Amino acid sequence: MTFDRRLLERPALEVAPLLLGAVISRAGVSLRITEVEAYLGDGTDPGSHAFRGRSARNAAMFGPAGHLYAYFSYGMHVCANVVCSPEGEASAVLLRGGEIVAGAAEARRRRTTAKSDRDLARGPARLTVALGIGLADDGADLAVEPFGLTLPAGPAEFLTGPRTGVGGAGGGSEYPWRFWLPDDASVSPYRRHPKLA
DNA sequence: ATAAGGATGATCT
DNA sequence: GATCATCCTTATA
Numbered sequence: 073m074t075f076d077r078r079l080l081e082r083p084a085l086e087v088a089p090l091l092l093g094a095v096i097s098r099a100g101v102s103l104r105i106t107e108v109e110a111y112l113g114d115g116t117d118p119g120s121h122a123f124r125g126r127s128a129r130n131a132a133m134f135g136p137a138g139h140l141y142a143y144f145s146y147g148m149h150v151c152a153n154v155v156c157s158p159e160g161e162a163s164a165v166l167l168r169g170g171e172i173v174a175g176a177a178e179a180r181r182r183r184t185t186a187k188s189d190r191d192l193a194r195g196p197a198r199l200t201v202a203l204g205i206g207l208a209d210d211g212a213d214l215a216v217e218p219f220g221l222t223l224p225a226g227p228a229e230f231l232t233g234p235r236t237g238v239g240g241a242g243g244g245s246e247y248p249w250r251f252w253l254p255d256d257a258s259v260s261p262y263r264r265h266p267k268l269a
Numbered sequence: 270a271t272a273a274g275g276a277t278g279a280t281c282t
Numbered sequence: 283g284a285t286c287a288t289c290c291t292t293a294t295a
Binding site: 144146 | 273277278
Binding site for chain 1: 285286287288289290
């Protein structure tokens with residue numbers, strides 16, 4: 073019914089593939105995760121919110137594994153991460169895309185601009201809207217209502233590539249830390265950061 | 270199909 | 283004041 077928290081108390085690069093195919097749910101809406109990105113907390117990842125240490129915004133990243141790190145971005149969006157590593161270390165996995173497996177009617181009601189069901193949770197900010205995740209959920213334990221998280225039985229087959237939208241240091245092929253399930257319609261289209269030629 | 274520009278605000282320098 | 287872990291609309295092919 074719920075997950076083994078120890079599986080998430082590992083570095084983000086190991087947890088990311090485990091989350092592909094996992095099902096996350098919140099208040100009756102469930103989705104199968106198909107695309108994620110890893111962000112490290114050991115000070116070696118310039119693209120990570122934790123790169124310059126702890127702050128009020130990223131505090132949840134330093135908390136226990138299996139909790140949520142939700143943050144506000146671009147003045148209008150909320151993005152959600154699954155916190156990993158033992159408490160005190162700040163790595164996390166950004167949820168970038170998934171397909172709704174339960175509660176589709178509710179998800180459609182929230183995502184009024186979605187043209188088709190496959191767009192309901194394709195993209196990190198869309199995913200949070202579909203699930204109804206807000207800033208109030210920052211730090212929430214995914215093992216506790218209204219949340220739920222079920223990890224896949226076995227390891228999934230996956231592909232990797234550069235992280236989307238990360239420019240400058242931390243971007244490009246130096247950091248191929250985006251993970252997705254092959255041939256899945258709910259994987260968001262790759263967009264290079266504007267700052268990279 | 271891909272490209273470009275605006276919206277909009279917290280966070281950090 | 284610059285920088286975003288983005289989305290949506292409109293334009294051009």
